[in-house]
Amino acid sequence: MAKALRAGWQVLKAGGSALDAVQASVVVMEDSPHFNAGHGAALTENAQHELDASIMDGASLAAGAVCTVRRIRNPVLAARAVLDSGQAVLLSGPAADDFAQSRGLAMVDPAYFTTQRRVDALRSLQARAATGAFVPASEAEKHGTVGAVARDMQGHLAAATSTGGFNNKPSGRVGDSPIIGAGTYAKDGVCAVSCTGQGEIFIRRVAAYDLAARISYAHQTLAAAADALVFDTLASHSIGAGLIALGASGEPVAPYNTLGMYRGWISTDGQLTVATHRALHAMGPA
Ligand code: ASP
Numbered sequence: 469m470a471k472a473l474r475a476g477w478q479v480l481k482a483g484g485s486a487l488d489a490v491q492a493s494v495v496v497m498e499d500s501p502h503f504n505a506g507h508g509a510a511l512t513e514n515a516q517h518e519l520d521a522s523i524m525d526g527a528s529l530a531a532g533a534v535c536t537v538r539r540i541r542n543p544v545l546a547a548r549a550v551l552d553s554g555q556a557v558l559l560s561g562p563a564a565d566d567f568a569q570s571r572g573l574a575m576v577d578p579a580y581f582t583t584q585r586r587v588d589a590l591r592s593l594q595a596r597a598a599t600g601a602f603v604p605a606s607e608a609e610k611h612g613t614v615g616a617v618a619r620d621m622q623g624h625l626a627a628a629t630s631t632g633g634f635n636n637k638p639s640g641r642v643g644d645s646p647i648i649g650a651g652t653y654a655k656d657g658v659c660a661v662s663c664t665g666q667g668e669i670f671i672r673r674v675a676a677y678d679l680a681a682r683i684s685y686a687h688q689t690l691a692a693a694a695d696a697l698v699f700d701t702l703a704s705h706s707i708g709a710g711l712i713a714l715g716a717s718g719e720p721v722a723p724y725n726t727l728g729m730y731r732g733w734i735s736t737d738g739q740l741t742v743a744t745h746r747a748l749h750a751m752g753p754a
Contacts, residue, residue: 469732469742470751472496476618477734477754486618486626486660487525487548493616494521494544494628501583504612506542508583509632511590512639517581519632520646521547522558526625526654533558533646540568541576544630547646549573558646586635593636611708611726613645615662617654619718625660627652627676633667643667649677657716658683659690664729665702665709673701679713690715698723 476493480486498506509517521543522533532551535558540546546568550559559567569575613631620626629645629652637643644651644667651667653676654660661676670676675697682693694713702709703725710724712731722731722743732742740754 469497469730470740472500472614472616473732473734473740473742474754476616477738477740480618480620481738483621485525485622486527486620486624486654487523489618489620490616490626490628490660491523491544491548493618494523494614494630495542497614497616498542498544498630501585502612503614504632504634505614505630507581508586508612509581510612510635510637511582511586511632512641513594513636514639515587515590516639517578517632518637518639518641519543519581519630520643521628521630522646522648522652523547523551523628524626524648524652524654524660525551526627526656526658526660527622529655530554531557531648531652533648533652534560534564534568535642535646536561536640537564537568538562538578539565539575541574541580544628545573546571547628547630557648560642581632586632589635597636611664611729613664615652615664615712617660617662617712617714617720619660619714623656623716625654625656625658625714625716627654627660627662629662631664644670644675647671649674651676653677653680655680659693659713659715661694661711661713663709663711664724666705666707669702669705669707669709673697675702675709675711679711683715690719691721694721694723698725
């Protein structure tokens with residue numbers, strides 16, 4: 469987590485864009501086996517990886533996303549290439565992989581994404597389902613989507629999200645993470661947000677955009693809007709939900725209604741904080 473934060477911070481400190489910063493942070497987490505994105509991603513019911521990612525520039529509202537990709541090593545880079553192309557917002561499946569390849573991005577065999585932990589989790593979920601008994605997936609089995617939000621020296625905001633979805637998900641299922649306005653949204657002067665939790669509910673609630681709308685139209689503060697969204701709107705569906713967001717002036721919030729949510733931030737004066745559960749761990753200068 470700290471490594472991901474520092475990667476984004478390096479970009480911002482050098483005067484780089486919020487867009488490049490969120491991309492840099494998400495790449496680190498996609499490359500890590502500890503998160504449910506890129507290497508270490510969840511498996512579908514057919515034991516395949518189908519990865520979703522998106523990225524949005526709050527300055528221009530330009531956005532790019534890919535869904536159900538299987539060969540692009542870093543789905544967030546494919547999302548960024550879609551944004552840069554300006555020809556589409558969302559590309560899907562093999563065509564999205566082909567597009568990434570045509571842009572010169574690193575491609576991998578799908579086995580690259582697989583870790584023993586996900587294989588074991590899928591096996592255990594399917595074994596439990598086969599008994600006919602409904603046993604809810606544990607927090608660890610369900611979560612691990614990654615996201616980043618940033619504000620740069622020019623005051624521009626950006627957000628990015630990347631995920632393998634959830635273990636044992638139906639083949640072809642697309643979650644909220646690659647849906648602009650559902651799992652990801654950024655608009656300068658309003659907020660940048662990346663969400664995690666059962667994607668179907670985030671899509672139905674247009675959750676990421678709902679946060680922006682509460683701020684823009686209902687004039688709620690970021691903190692009040694984020695709490696209402698997570699603890700009232702999303703929690704009313706009895707799902708675990710969380711988000712990370714920055715307000716117009718860069719103030720961070722990270723509400724969640726689960727036991728924990730891995731999260732962290734670097735303040736404008738360069739102090740790094742990470743947390744998994746309620747307690748915060750101040751780590752000093754980034
Ligand atoms: N939102 C992700 C999805 O539905 C999963 C998660 O964040 O846990 O694909």
